[in-house]
Amino acid sequence: MSSKQKPAKRKLSKQKIAKQFQETLRANNAARDSARRKMATALWFWKACGSKQCLRARACTGDCFLRLWPRVPEDVRFTVLSFLKASSPGRPQHEIAADMESDWQRWQQAEAARANAAEGEARAKQSIARLQTKAVAPAEPAADVELNPRLRVL
DSSP: OOOOOOOOOOOOOHHHHHHHHHHHHHHHHHHHHHHHHHHHHHTTHHHHHOOHHHHHHTSOOSSHHHHHGGGSOHHHHHHHHHHHHHOOTTOOHHHHHHHHHHHHHHHHHHHHHHHHHHHHHHHHHHHHHHHHHTSOOOOOOOTTSOSSOOOSOO
């Protein structure tokens, strides 16, 4: 048996682990915010933003993306996200276009399926409502029983 052992690794303290995590988190947040500002600038959100800083810089300088992205039509959002997913450095334009086209076809099929499901639910609700209106009316109470006697004293 050999008596060689690997040197023991020092364990990181909880404070150092927490500090590394916070630094990583800050770097990820900064990268995400930068990417959002670039996308908002590319989509010209700075024109709709109304912020003086954005108008002066002719670029997104703040949170334009978070405020205006939900207002973008769904098909445009899908196209932008499909392009981001398909594009990578050095990839030919025709491959990007082919991937985007296949994504678009899948999205249209999914939309058609959702529309058909919504129509089916609407028809089911209509038929249930129709059946409920045809339900047997409750029997009328006996004439000798007073329905709502008046109380004079509580």
